[in-house]
Amino acid sequence: VKIKSTDYNGAAAIVSPLWGVIENAIAEMPLRLKASDQAGLQGNMIFDPVGTNSALKEALVAAGWHPKVTIPSAYQCLGTDVDFEKDGVILEVQFSNYPFLLNNVIRTYLFSCQRVAFNGRVPKALIVITKCKVFPASNSTLYFEQGKNQLDILAASNVAPFPIRLVGLSEDAGSKVPCICKMYHNPRYSRTVVDEKPMTCAIQSAGARARFVLE
């Protein structure tokens, strides 16, 4: 999978020692797809957040990132845990709906202001991994370009001036890429995978959002 990224408030210097491993892990990851069950999209192939999460988790844990670090109880109004932490950098994988980005950004900034430690370290930077608009995905889920617009507006008013690297998973329209295609027994309710196989996906250009076509 390809990567776009953008930095705020001096994130590059802080995250660079940790970046190479993440970049390689994403580059080697096949695109994860599933069949959509949303009205108007049934049967279309869309981005699979669950499969992508698992693949990222495996790579990050192997690289020494601590997964699912509990947020201290006085701060659990902001969520129960952070996705990953290593060397004072928080990493959130955010494929959920768009308000989660400001939740992740503001809470991490507040943790740093209020000296809230994770694995004994106060957060000094935040990495947020999301997917780019080019990927067909569930309605109202965050995408990189939207997140970048949000963070640009935050930065313009100097609200929560904290080192952030925003990362977007992407593929080039017009290319053909390896993918893993997951089918669930009942797409909305079940997490029981019925079938999961390596295939090839054509990223067909279709305006700002591509179409995933299995070959």
Add this chain to the structure above:
Amino acid sequence: VKIKSTDYNGAAAIVSPLWGVIENAIAEMPLRLKASDQAGLQGNMIFDPVGTNSALKEALVAAGWHPKVTIPSAYQCLGTDVDFEKDGVILEVQFSNYPFLLNNVIRTYLFSCQRVAFNGRVPKALIVITKCKVFPASNSTLYFEQGKNQLDILAASNVAPFPIRLVGLSEDAGSKVPCICKMYHNPRYSRTVVDEKPMTCAIQSAGARARFVLE
């Protein structure tokens, strides 16, 4: 329905001219309930966000509030519209999941910093209406006490110092109150109301969260 509220950054003085009408509308509103369809809660009566939204909308529009005011396109990365505006006060009805509170608060503050006008007026205060923890409700939806904790933490670091009144809909455990009980044909997918009738609901104490028992 009863009310709890808490103010930040001098909200009282700004929202007080608009408050009486809102307070009366909520006081006169019957509690709105529906049957839950979430795993582990099936058949239990829970708070009805759709019905409560409709009742609030009717009362607010009658009081001169402008509903669903479009956010200018340069800021639509933060959402497509604000729920209501009147005299420079933004009002959001927030029964969705918990990250929406920081989205609403931070974006309204950014609108004010960046002089983004709604109906020709730059926002000078924000009212957020949510429900209290005592109400059984869908998982992960925002509740007043959680929102208050979030805003207390924001205030402690002086992040987004903007006039905010946070409002919680509530009922007293142990009381019996009028309610309107809505049944959908298919609870998760359908908005076709099959049955809607005025009844009485006993608010049975059951720890921090009550139980709604129809009589």
